[in-house]
Amino acid sequence: MNKTLDQFSIGETGIVKAVIAEGKIKRRLFDMGITPGAEVFMRKRAPLGDPIEITLRGYELTLRKSEAACVNMEVTDK
Amino acid sequence: MSVWEIISIVACSLFVIGVITSRVVKRIKGKPTCDCGCDCAHCSGCYHSKVDKTKKDN
Amino acid sequence: MKKIVLAGNPNCGKTTLFNSLTGSTAHVGNWPGVTVDKRDGVYKKTPENVAIIDLPGIYSLSPYTPEEIISRNYILYEKPDCIINIVDSTNLERNLYLTTQLLETDVPVVVALNMIDVVNKNGDKIDVKALEDKLGVPVVAISALKEKGLKELMDKAYEESRVVREGTTVLTDTPLARLIDDVKTALKKQNVENPLFHAIKLVENDSMELNTHKETAPMVEEFKKTFEDNTFGKDFEAIIADGRYKYISKNFAQTVTKKEKDKLKMTPSDKADKVLTHKIWGIPIFLLVLFAIFHLTFAEDFLYLGAIFNFPTLEELGLLTEDGEPINFGVQLLSTFYDGQIASPGIFIDHIWNDLIIGNLFGWLGGLVEDSSLSQWAIGLINNGILEGIAAVLSFLPCILTLFLFFSILEDSGYMARIAFILDKMFRRFGLSGRAFMPMIMGFGCSVPAMINTRTLADDKERTATVRVIPFFSCGAKLPILTAVAGAIVVYFGVGNADLITYGMYLLGIVAAIASVLLMRSTSLKGETPPFIMELPSYHTPQFKNLMAHLWDKGKHFVKKAFTIIIASTIVIWLLSHFSFAWQFLEDEQINDSILADVSKFVQPLFTPLGFGSQLGQYGWVFVVAVVAGLIAKENVIATFATLAACLTAVVGMDFGELAIDAEDGIDAVQSMIMATGITIPALISFIAFNMTTIPCFAAVGTAKAELGNKKSFKGTLLFWFLSSYIIGAMVYTVGSWWWTTFIWTLAIAITVMGIVFRNKHNKVGRNQL
Numbered sequence: 001m002n003k004t005l006d007q008f009s010i011g012e013t014g015i016v017k018a019v020i021a022e023g024k025i026k027r028r029l030f031d032m033g034i035t036p037g038a039e040v041f042m043r044k045r046a047p048l049g050d051p052i053e054i055t056l057r058g059y060e061l062t063l064r065k066s067e068a069a070c071v072n073m074e075v076t077d078k
Numbered sequence: 079m080s081v082w083e084i085i086s087i088v089a090c091s092l093f094v095i096g097v098i099t100s101r102v103v104k105r106i107k108g109k110p111t112c113d114c115g116c117d118c119a120h121c122s123g124c125y126h127s128k129v130d131k132t133k134k135d136n
Numbered sequence: 137m138k139k140i141v142l143a144g145n146p147n148c149g150k151t152t153l154f155n156s157l158t159g160s161t162a163h164v165g166n167w168p169g170v171t172v173d174k175r176d177g178v179y180k181k182t183p184e185n186v187a188i189i190d191l192p193g194i195y196s197l198s199p200y201t202p203e204e205i206i207s208r209n210y211i212l213y214e215k216p217d218c219i220i221n222i223v224d225s226t227n228l229e230r231n232l233y234l235t236t237q238l239l240e241t242d243v244p245v246v247v248a249l250n251m252i253d254v255v256n257k258n259g260d261k262i263d264v265k266a267l268e269d270k271l272g273v274p275v276v277a278i279s280a281l282k283e284k285g286l287k288e289l290m291d292k293a294y295e296e297s298r299v300v301r302e303g304t305t306v307l308t309d310t311p312l313a314r315l316i317d318d319v320k321t322a323l324k325k326q327n328v329e330n331p332l333f334h335a336i337k338l339v340e341n342d343s344m345e346l347n348t349h350k351e352t353a354p355m356v357e358e359f360k361k362t363f364e365d366n367t368f369g370k371d372f373e374a375i376i377a378d379g380r381y382k383y384i385s386k387n388f389a390q391t392v393t394k395k396e397k398d399k400l401k402m403t404p405s406d407k408a409d410k411v412l413t414h415k416i417w418g419i420p421i422f423l424l425v426l427f428a429i430f431h432l433t434f435a436e437d438f439l440y441l442g443a444i445f446n447f448p449t450l451e452e453l454g455l456l457t458e459d460g461e462p463i464n465f466g467v468q469l470l471s472t473f474y475d476g477q478i479a480s481p482g483i484f485i486d487h488i489w490n491d492l493i494i495g496n497l498f499g500w501l502g503g504l505v506e507d508s509s510l511s512q513w514a515i516g517l518i519n520n521g522i523l524e525g526i527a528a529v530l531s532f533l534p535c536i537l538t539l540f541l542f543f544s545i546l547e548d549s550g551y552m553a554r555i556a557f558i559l560d561k562m563f564r565r566f567g568l569s570g571r572a573f574m575p576m577i578m579g580f581g582c583s584v585p586a587m588i589n590t591r592t593l594a595d596d597k598e599r600t601a602t603v604r605v606i607p608f609f610s611c612g613a614k615l616p617i618l619t620a621v622a623g624a625i626v627v628y629f630g631v632g633n634a635d636l637i638t639y640g641m642y643l644l645g646i647v648a649a650i651a652s653v654l655l656m657r658s659t660s661l662k663g664e665t666p667p668f669i670m671e672l673p674s675y676h677t678p679q680f681k682n683l684m685a686h687l688w689d690k691g692k693h694f695v696k697k698a699f700t701i702i703i704a705s706t707i708v709i710w711l712l713s714h715f716s717f718a719w720q721f722l723e724d725e726q727i728n729d730s731i732l733a734d735v736s737k738f739v740q741p742l743f744t745p746l747g748f749g750s751q752l753g754q755y756g757w758v759f760v761v762a763v764v765a766g767l768i769a770k771e772n773v774i775a776t777f778a779t780l781a782a783c784l785t786a787v788v789g790m791d792f793g794e795l796a797i798d799a800e801d802g803i804d805a806v807q808s809m810i811m812a813t814g815i816t817i818p819a820l821i822s823f824i825a826f827n828m829t830t831i832p833c834f835a836a837v838g839t840a841k842a843e844l845g846n847k848k849s850f851k852g853t854l855l856f857w858f859l860s861s862y863i864i865g866a867m868v869y870t871v872g873s874w875w876w877t878t879f880i881w882t883l884a885i886a887i888t889v890m891g892i893v894f895r896n897k898h899n900k901v902g903r904n905q906l
Contacts, residue, residue, distance in 0.1 A: 046560060
């Protein structure tokens with residue numbers, strides 16, 4: 001099943017398919033390790049619902065839903 | 079006026095002049111005039127003053 | 137001297153290593169982006185001394201924020217002799233991403249596997265030798281914190297710095313390899329340094345590179361037209377980033393053997409995180425932590441136990457003499473933490489410092505001067521001009537250190553980054569990212585490093601807005617104003633509660649900051665809300681060594697300031713208040729004829745709407761002097777009070793005893809001010825509010841100028857500071873004095889808000905039509 005990262009529910013794991021963003025945001029997402037093939041685990045949402053916290057490549061990263069929406073994912077594990 | 083009074087006047091004026099000139103000198107040299115004396119850990123100014131110091135040491 | 141540079145991801149331990157190598161005490165913290173400027177020191181255990189340069193952390197060599205540009209430029213253009221690439225071994229994959237880029241430069245590289253002790257403790261293993269073979273450069277496992285492996289690392293680095301290295305890339309397997317090679321050859325012909333590195337960045341469409349290599353760029357463009365990748369199309373950035381990570385996963389991942397772990401088992405860090413960022417409790421816990429910090433520092437009545445249980449006071453116990461002095465030393469010791477209520481730790485330390493140390497020391501010094509054969513004016517100069525000012529300032533040292541200790545714990549434990557995570561959504565409403573929270577909380581310590589730290593913000597407008605509101609987060613030097621004035625209000629008028637007034641003022645500053653950011657982001661600094669993509673560090677127990685280093689630093693800074701600029705200022709103020717324009721010496725009682733009085737009376741009417749102007753009568757100008765002296769350093773406000781209070785005491789005939797220095801020195805000074813001028817409570821609060829939000833000290837103004845880097849916006853900033861503090865002061869004073877003025881202010885605010893909303897809407901329509 002494919003969806004964007006911001007639609008993930010807590011505890012879901014997926015593989016990055018593509019990053020659809022422009023300029024600096026895309027650059028930053030790549031630098032932080034969100035590249036095609038990376039495994040991402042959705043850890044939690046902040047108390048106010050946004051941003052989200054994910055685990056990838058062995059560390060924890062936080063990003064906003066609006067940025068997570070740029071990441072196309074394939075769900076691998078519920 | 080007693081000797082001590084003269085000494086205290088001289089000391090005070092020297093002190094004030096000293097503090098003011100040291101600031102002016104710092105500013106002219108382009109160092110930040112923050113009061114950390116340039117050895118506070120997070121002041122970016124440390125960088126330059128430390129370089130000068132180490133050069134003198136060697 | 138050879139230059140060895142420390143480069144690596146943010147929060148991987150570069151500064152810790154720097155401190156260990158050079159014996160420095162540079163500021164470290166457990167959040168990404170503590171170091172925002174390069175810094176250097178000397179390492180002396182290699183055959184010849186080498187310079188060590190600590191750089192801000194970077195995730196890649198394509199910079200995103202101003203402080204990352206510093207790192208990149210240093211590595212590329214300052215010709216370091218060797219790069220020590222510090223890698224967080226608990227997070228090898230992402231850290232090696234930067235390594236693959238550093239290897240593309242022609243600079244010798246040594247990889248330092250930091251935090252190897254944590255990896256081993258987790259039961260994981262890293263094959264250092266295999267990693268070394270794959271990377272083609274020396275790899276050394278170290279622990280910067282425990283100072284292990286440092287000698288070996290430095291010896292390797294020193295060795296490497298003497299050999300020539302040529303850049304290598306991991307991208308040889310990608311379809312772009314040929315293009316990169318062609319560009320590299322072209323750049324080599326132009327004698328460009330680090331040709332391989334620049335070639336790859338050009339292919340990546342790095343905007344900085346496209347500007348610096350204008351001749352080569354068209355050639356790259358030409359080639360790109362014919363290129364098409366199956367998966368990524370023409371997205372060159374994606375191909376390269378993907379190539380790097382693929383190579384890392386394929387070749388380096390095998391060098392790590394992870395212990396089989398029960399996935400469900402939570403580490404202590406996970407457990408802490410679960411509570412601290414809880415969906416419902418996250419925000420209440422954060423508020424509670426903030427309250428606890430202030431309560432532990434300022435509360436006279438710890439946990440409100442005194443109010444709840446109604447403990448007897450020392451007086452009721454018959455332990456005080458008729459003058460209100462303790463009957464013996466034991467009682468004096470007891471009084472440091474008990475007087476009908478139990479003092480919080482901060483206040484306890486404060487009492488020990490002031491009642492037992494500062495009070496006695498300065499009392500003794502003052503007595504010595506008093507008993508000498510000096511004439512009256514010399515005694516006045518030394519006692520009132522110098523000693524009182526210093527004592528008043530130094531008496532606040534424990535308060536500042538206690539508060540700072542708690543903030544250091546926040547910073548070092550990893551909680552601070554989580555607060556940014558929790559608050560991001562709220563910050564976004566104000567047009568900022570959660571990242572802006574870090575410099576703001578640093579502002580509670582000192583505005584100067586806080587303003588420098590805004591370099592970690594990627595967006596220029598966000599930076600400007602943040603720099604402008606940082607002074608509203610009341611810094612350590614403003615704390616004496618708060619506590620002294622609040623204390624005097626309570627003692628003199630017998631109303632309220634000093635620590636509540638203090639909290640209230642901190643809150644007022646925060647509210648003012650939020651309102652100003654909202655105002656700026658919807659008028660002069662309009663723009664998109666900046667993105668928020670940040671690494672969250674793991675929690676760990678704060679390092680005692682680090683905490684002490686932070687405190688030592690803060691204390692040294694404060695004391696140094698007291699003994700230089702503050703003494704100089706009080707001497708000048710004493711002189712100006714004891715001489716007339718005719719250069720004649722004046723007695724304390726004649727203070728109103730002094731130069732200082734004449735000049736300040738001229739400015740005095742300006743502050744009338746704020747409550748400490750003309751209405752205060754003939755002695756009201758002392759508040760003006762304090763405000764102006766505060767522009768040099770905020771500690772001066774209280775030092776000035778202490779110096780001038782001595783004269784006012786002579787005028788109003790208030791008797792403090794031999795010398796007006798005792799435990800609550802600043803508070804006494806403010807009391808005599810109140811007596812002499814008849815200033816009201818709202819005006820006093822307005823005075824605190826004005827000082828808290830007005831133009832900050834010289835040092836902070838200088839920093840703001842440097843950080844804003846634009847003359848126009850700097851002038852705007854000065855004006856903004858003055859206007860906002862003036863409005864806030866006037867609001868506090870008028871509302872406090874005449875309650876019905878609340879309606880006028882509400883109306884004024886409503887009209888402003890509506891005006892802005894209307895204008896913005898109107899403009900938007902206009903833009904859409906275009």
